[in-house]
Amino acid sequence: MELNGIKEAFETFSTAISAFRSAKDLLPDSKEKKEAEEAVEKAASTAKLAEAQAAQALGYPLCRCRWPPTIMVVRIQGGRQSVYHCATCNGDFLVGQSGQIKGPYNEAQ
Structure with missing residues (x-):
């Protein structure tokens, strides 16, 4: 997979995380909303780490x-x-x- 393809994949994943952030804001304040916020933040952090690992594997x-x-x-x-x-x-x-x-x-x- 070339660099542009990898970049597009991470941009798509980032867009999905943004959509989840917007959706969880529609939830009423509750334990479930707090859990959703934590899950979305963990997913965003994991995606950034995966992006850095992919870049390093490509020599950046x-x-x-x-x-x-x-x-x-x-x-x-x-x-x-x-x-x-x-x-x-x-x-x-x-x-x-x-x-x-x-x-x-x-x-x-």
Whole structure:
């Protein structure tokens, strides 16, 4: 399965979770509503974790600025190392060919 197909699958799942969030808001305040809220939040967290695991399996490095980890995208493609960007913490990081984060990147380097 190519990257676009995986991305579309996770976007579809995210849309479904949003629909469940909207539907549970229609329930009257009760024990069942609380349980539904917890189930939807657990599903959303699990989906984010699965998305991060899929990205890592495809070779994308993950920023550990929050849980679940954030997928980083390449900003500057290099030979032995590249610079990847995290949209969550707005950080830029040097990443080696192995995918290991070597540290923060700044323009003066």
